Amino acid sequence: MAFGDSLTWGTNPVAGGRHLYEDRWPSALGRGLGQDFRIIPEGLGGRTTAFDDLTAAFERNGARALPMLLATHSPLDLVIIMLGANDLKxxxxxxxxxxxxxxxxxxxxxxxxxxxWGMQAPKIMLVSPPHLCKRANGEGPQSGRIIAESLKLAEGYRLLAQAQGCSFFDASTVATASDVDGVHLDAANTRAIGTALVAPVREALT
Incomplete structure (x- = not known):
């Protein structure tokens, strides 16, 4: 299961709306893994790790949503979590x-x-999102996010993964945010994350 926010849902900062299904990173990951694997995309725009956002008309707190999704989709072999960009608002x-x-x-x-029914807890992979960037007009990323804080996510997540025995991947090594809003990804960068995750996911499942 790919548990994430608008980067997983597929927000298109260039054309607006949502990327085509085949351009979203869970879809690219599924193609790369092949027909013996099934990726369950669970992305929601604005989702945080474990914080309330009462400005929205729907639940954005990932800690509240995750138990329901674990029950819905079990048994799962692996949960891939890519969150944090919305925490930084x-x-x-x-x-x-x-x-x-x-x-x-x-x-x-x-x-x-x-x-x-005796199902086992799935393995976990933590993914740090691509770094935030300045917009083309020189302004910072949406919602007052601080670029310098986004640069710290990878190391924090890597240390957490190491301590907790989880897999880890830094999406900033393969994808760059669009300067349209400084947060979201164009189609090529979105696909790039899924493609790059193929080998780490195979390793995590061995």
Missing amino acids: AYISPTAHGAAAGMARLVEIVRSFPYS
């Missing part, structure tokens, strides 16, 4: 420390969930 939890704490809570939820 100025009015939510604008530091990388908050995002890392939220990710730790999500790991705890996956590990401690009461799976039915």
Whole structure:
């Protein structure tokens, strides 16, 4: 299961709306893995790791959504979590420390969930999102996010993954945010994440 936010849902910063199904990174990952694997995309725009956003008309707190999704889709072999970009909004939890704490809570939820009928807890892969960037007009990224904090996410997530025995991947090594809004990805960069995850996911599942 690919558990994420608008980067997983496929927000298109260039044309607006949503990327085509085949351009979203879970789809690219599925193509790369082949027909013996099934990727369940669970992306939602605005989703945080474990923080409330009461400005929205729907639940954005990942810690509240995750238990329901684990029950819905079990049994699962692997949960890939790519979140944190929305935690960094100025009015939510604008530091990388908050995002890392939220990710730790999500790991705890996956590990401690009461799976039915003897099902085992799935393995976990933490993915740090691409770095935020300035917009073409010189302004910072949407919603008061701080670029410098986004640069810290990868190291925080890597240390968490190491401590908790999870797999880790840094999406900033293969994808760059669009300067349209400084947050979201064009189609090529979105696909690039899925393609790059093929080998790490195969390794995680061995």
